[in-house]
Amino acid sequence: MVTIDDDALAKHELELRRGVLVIAVLSQLGQAQYGYSLRQALASRGMPIEEGTLYPLLRRLEGQGLLASEWRIEDGPPRRYYRLNAAGERMLGQLRANWLRLVATMNQLLEEGT
Amino acid sequence: MEVQALITNYVGDVTARLPRRLRSDVSFELAALLNEDLAARAASAGRVADEAMTLELIQGFGRPAEVAARYAPSHALLDASDTRDFVVSAVIGSLLLLALGQLSLQHPVNDWPSIVVLSWLGFLVLVFATRNSARRRWPSLGRWKPHDRDAVSRGGNIALVILIAAADLCYGAPAWLFGKLTGGGHLPATLVYADDFASQRLPWLLLVWAVMAVLFVVTAVQGRWRPLTRRVEAALSLAVPALLLWFLLGGPVMQLASSDHVVKNWMVPIMGLVFADAVVKISRLSRPRPPQAGFAAPPLAR
Secondary structure: OOOOOHHHHHHHHHHHHHHHHHHHHHHOOOOOEEHHHHHHHHHHOOOOOOHHHHHHHHHHHHHOOOEEEEEEOOOOOOEEEEEEOHHHHHHHHHHHHHHHHHHHHHHHHHHHHO | OOHHHHHHHHHHHHHOOOOHHHHHHHHHHHHHHHHHHHHHHHHHHOOOOOHHHHHHHHHHHOOHHHHHHHHOOOOOOOOHHHHHHHHHHHHHHHHHHHHHHHHOOOOOOOOHHHHHHHHHHHHHHHHHHHHHHHHHHOHHHHOOOOOOOOEOOHHHHHHHHHHHHHHHHHHHOHHHHHHHHHOOOOOOHHHOEOHHHHHHHHHHHHHHHHHHHHHHHHHHHHOEOOHHHHHHHHHHHHHHHHHHHHHHHOOOOEOOHHHHHHHHHHHHHHHHHHHHHHHHHHHOOOOOOOOOOOOOOOOOOO
């Protein structure tokens, strides 16, 4: 019996997750979240993302004009909150439609292949 | 090292690689997020966060250069797809140039500045390629290691004080020193200062050096650099190139015109180096400004 190379599997899985990172993040930013709370929200839904990847990604999405952000100083330490802006909502809508098409295509391919 | 010092140093290493306009904002956000991650780890481990736990979190976050590149991606100098062509061209080209060099030994190249610059560029390519390759092979080599920027090396400071005292003696009393070393000999005319320079301008440099020596003694006793001693150090560092500029423009430094010409030619690059050092020290004085509620982040490049 052929054994699965764990390292190779982990690398392919990482690539899969990397591809859906942006749509996963955008999907959770309909309401304002700060980096840590967003990471918790994603992890609790089965999408853990490393801190070192998520926090800079939020800044990059903001730089691309998809997110708005502001500092809030409430009870705890100052936190930067991010949320979708109008351009981000449009982008999420398009990515969501593409994703659903891709999932349907992949399901079909996998069913045909087995 | 304390947990907060570790986080501060790491965040400083990341933000030092970012565009200046982003540093303060990213610094606060990253430090706050690392603190929240650390608190969550401590809570799930059921113990107080310590140095080992903080280091594990930070090293998992990534090398400062990698994290900075995720915040503000920069263009690769050489695309991975071109690496093979580059290596082949570099090896074949180097061998050809070496062979041509052997054939033309009777006409040696005298353009040494070009040779030095090209050699330096080639050296950098080799060093960076070796370093990247080693990091891919042994990932632990790339792990961030804690360092305390404000710790004082007492031995280093004492060595600097001795060096400054020696410099003050050499430049302040060259005739006396020459006489002592040669058993009563007179200082050669090529080494004699112009009278105005020796009496009016040189003492200021000797004074700045003396104050620097006192500063190094004080910091060695205190054991750490503090904001005030850092500011004094930066001010003194800036005073040296300012004095050198005054020496350059304020009349002859040496009695003989030929010596004066040589000394001033050397003074220009030295002034450039110490000025660059002063600029680095001054830029390190700036501390991140705390964010204000409702204040939007400076945008990154798209």
